[in-house]
Every structure is written in C-alpha cells, then in structure tokens.
Amino acid sequence: MSANEIETLQFNCTTCPSECLLTVEVKRGADGAVAEVYSVTGNSCPRGDTFAHQELTCPMRVLTTTVAVSGGDEALLPVRTAEAIPLALHAQAMDLIRGLVIDAPIRMGDVVLENLLNTNIDLIASMDIDTPK
Structure with a gap:
C-alpha cells in the first residue's frame, strides 16, 4: 500500500x-x-x-506488574500506574521497576515510585502488605 x-x-x-x-x-x-x-x-x-x-x-495503557517486598508478609506487591502511560514506554518502565524493592508495611494506593519516567504519573500499590506478626 x-x-x-x-x-x-x-x-x-x-x-x-x-x-x-x-x-x-x-x-x-x-x-x-x-x-x-x-x-x-x-x-x-x-x-x-x-x-x-x-x-x-499514541496508544496508552495502564501498566500492572509486581515489585519485590522486603520485611513483609508477602514477597511481591502488586502495583499499577495511577493512569495510562504510552505503550511505547512499558518496556523501559519494566526495566526500572524490576530493580525496585519496597519496605513493608505498605498500604493500597501508596505511591511506590513518583513520576514514572517523567510522565507525571505515579506507580501505586494495589494491595496492603504488613510486616509479619
């Protein structure tokens, strides 16, 4: 064509x-x-x-993945971007997110990473993780 x-x-x-x-x-x-x-x-x-x-x-998607947790009752924290980001940035975002380790406790909605890749969109927690009792 x-x-x-x-x-x-x-x-x-x-x-x-x-x-x-x-x-x-x-x-x-x-x-x-x-x-x-x-x-x-x-x-x-x-x-x-x-x-x-x-x-x-410019296709946009919400990125959902997991982040490692230190000192929590779960090993992985589900996270997502607060809003959709350009699909073209997903691989670069994943490269950055793979290296993150979050300290427990954490609450759903807490910001895990501010301003992901200068998009003005935060990466946020999708569930609560406590410290072991």
Whole structure:
C-alpha cells in the first residue's frame, strides 16, 4: 500500500462496556505509521472517536506488574500506574521497576515510585502488605 492511499481499519473501542466496533479510515506516512485519521464510524458516543485517534497515534495503557517486598508478609506487591502511560514506554518502565524493592508495611494506593519516567504519573500499590506478626 502506498503512503497516499486511504486504509480502512476495524477494532473495538474499550472505553466502556459497549465495546463498539469502530471503522477507521487512515492515511499512513512514508514510515508506515498513521499520519492522519480521516474518519471514525461505528462509535455510539464521542469517546469512540477520541479512543480511535489516541490508539492510532499514541496508544496508552495502564501498566500492572509486581515489585519485590522486603520485611513483609508477602514477597511481591502488586502495583499499577495511577493512569495510562504510552505503550511505547512499558518496556523501559519494566526495566526500572524490576530493580525496585519496597519496605513493608505498605498500604493500597501508596505511591511506590513518583513520576514514572517523567510522565507525571505515579506507580501505586494495589494491595496492603504488613510486616509479619
């Protein structure tokens, strides 16, 4: 497909339980990346249009993983980003997170790592971990 042709893509919107099937017309640049989104149809609310543009230009996801715990009644702490971060940063974030060790006790919602990769988004605890009794 040449860089000037319009391509039609289909995928589901995941912003709400309706999971509308979106049909999106795009034009790709010389590098193969989406250069322009021409139209979005199939969405039953405005969030579908926003989702399609975001998904095709800079996909975002909440990162969920675990962090090692020192002195706790559990060895691993489930963590997640407080908001979605660019999908392109997930591997770099995981490289940083793998080296973390958190001291117990910790409470759900506590910030484990501030401003992850300068995104202004924190990595937060997803459960409580106490010290052994």
